Amino acid sequence: MPIMPKHSTNLVKFSKGQDRQDESVAKFERAAALAPDDPGMHTDLGAALRTRGQITEAIGRYEHALSIDPEFGLAYYSLGNALSEYGKIAEAEEAYQQAVQRLPDDASAFNNLGHVLIELGRKAEAETALRTAIEIDPHRASAHFNLHAVVYRDDDLDPAIASLEAALATSTDDGKSQFFHAMCLKQKGDKDAAIASFDKVPLDDMDTIIGLTAGTMLCARSNKTPQSEYSARARKPTRMRKTRRQSTG
The missing domain is CATH 1.25.40.10 (Tetratricopeptide repeat domain)
Structure with missing residues (x-):
């Protein structure tokens, strides 16, 4: 046998x-x-x-x-x-x-649910899913990053900035979060802080950042925010980190 x-x-x-x-x-x-x-x-x-x-x-x-x-x-x-x-x-x-x-109890599942809900334009539901992911795993950078796209508002950038800073606190080499952190600070009018933030973007991510910068310019021409344009492709679905055995009974 x-x-x-x-x-x-x-x-x-x-x-x-x-x-x-x-x-x-x-x-x-x-x-x-x-x-x-x-x-x-x-x-x-x-x-x-x-x-x-x-x-x-x-x-x-x-x-x-x-x-x-x-x-x-x-x-x-x-x-x-x-x-x-x-x-x-x-x-x-x-x-x-x-x-x-x-x-x-799986943060990845809630994070990825939040990600697709953003793409579907259901931001309130996305926020609930992402906050659940963060409650389960406060150190999940991708959930904080995705949340910034939900809470972003032109007239109040502080919640988005806070979400990006939470992402960076758990993943200091996160070029996308660093880039959008700099962009939010720039939009808020804090030029010096924006430059300091952009200087922290890892060199390995510069190709991605160049693409995001081009996207930001296109957004500006179409009166869209870079966050709204980018939210649909903010993160690829994440994989679970732990083995999960479930009974078939």
Whole structure:
């Protein structure tokens, strides 16, 4: 009788090399074949396929995992990530809603739900989700960053600045947060503080910042704020940091 391998969803560190990605997919295909009724195995395989860029195949695996166990929260979370990456934002929101019901203590799920709600223009709901993520994990920089896009107002920049400073307090090398922090200070009229903030943008992020600067100029021409233009692509969905084993019973 074969030994059933234990899965370690989202703790597997997939190599960026194509050979290692192929190896990972093959490994989890074998694991899923050995344990066809384990939703975690199919979720792992979906993660491997997504890493290799096979988003539609990954979505199929997550959906198969849910057909085995409709209460498997990690599959909903992973499905939401894949759907969001695929541009199916409304469907991603539905998956994340299912995920947070089953993973009420997971900051990543609430953060990603908040992210897609911003894209859907439902800022009040997004704020609730993001504040829940921050309550669960006050050190989650991406949740603070996403929150700044929700609380940003032309006539009161302090809440957005505070959210960005909270993001920077937990992730000092966050070039996007640093850039928007500088932009908010500039818009507020604090030129010296804005320059000092911009000087802290990591050099490794300068290509991104150049793109954001160009986007900011386009926003200015169209009377949009850089925050409103950027909020829809503020953060890619984050992955869970902890393994979550759930019973199929």
